[in-house]
Amino acid sequence: MxxxxxxxxxxxxxxxxxxxxxxxxxxxxxxxxxxxxxxxxxxxxxxxxxxxxxxxxxxxxxARARADELALLDQLGDPKAIGLTTAVERLWRWLAAAEHRQLLTLWAETYATSLVEPDGVWGGFAAATVHDWLTVLAACQPPQERDSAEGAARRTLALAVLRGALLDLLATGDHDRVTAAVNHQLAQDEQRARSSGTPGPVRSSQ
Incomplete structure (x- = not known):
């Protein structure tokens, strides 16, 4: 060079x-x-x-913003070891941290703009970020769950909870209420998974 x-x-x-x-x-x-x-x-x-x-x-x-997002997903740990529930817990702790508010506000703006201007420079950003997150969440599921319709529904719901909770947090700043809602949904999802015989690790206490 x-x-x-x-x-x-x-x-x-x-x-x-x-x-x-x-x-x-x-x-x-x-x-x-x-x-x-x-x-x-x-x-x-x-x-x-x-x-x-x-x-x-x-x-x-x-692309630079997406690189930060992917770096976050890479920091979750060994996906096979942590499982879906722990992955969502760790993701939410990162998303809810005050020091990441600027990045996530930019993400929300870009996500929304890519939906209303699909043919513009922003086009494809929302779909790409959904794919990125679902791929990581899928890797946290055991093969028999990951490859099932129920497994796809579980990780889709997990992403929807994270995304909705994030938008609520950005709008209101009410960390405790929104975090309690995320934890409530995780507990319900884990209980349903156990009732249906879907294997999964015990939730992390960290």
Whole structure:
């Protein structure tokens, strides 16, 4: 790799990270290149040169946000060892942490925008994030459950609970009430699974 290609690539990565941090604070729906460029110490011309146009920059920021999401899912631990219930508990603890509020607000904005603008730059983000999460939750289920209709329903319900609880938390900030609701749903789901003979680990106490 030559110095000519290394320097622009390094600068592009640096500006992408700065743009991502900017998006966490200000969102992406009303992004304008000039105030963004000023805030991150660049210029609209440089951003267009590196990312092609505003849409190219937005796509790069969305990919960066998705990378953070995937990094979270990778931190759950050995999926075969923790099981679905413990995975959901750990995911909710991360989602409910105050330090992740900016990232999750950006996620909610992007998720909603991708639904109302399916043919735009945001298109596909919502479907991709559903697929990412369902894939991880499926890996936490034993094969006989994962490959069954009931297993698919369990992980779909788990994701729906997490997503709905997150939107409630972002709207109200009522951590205790929403967490109690998540725990209640987990207990009910585990009880139903045991009653139907679906194997699963004991819930984590951590």
């Amino acid at each position: 030559t110095q000519e290609t290394t320097i622009p690539s390094a600068r592009k990565a640096e500006l992408l990270e700065a743009a991502y941090r900017y998006a966490l604070e200000h969102g992406l729906a009303h992004l304008s290149l000039r105030p963004l460029a000023t805030a991150i110490g660049s210029s609209p011309r440089v951003l267009v040169f590196l990312f092609g146009n505003k849409d190219g920059l937005v796509r790069a920021v969305l």
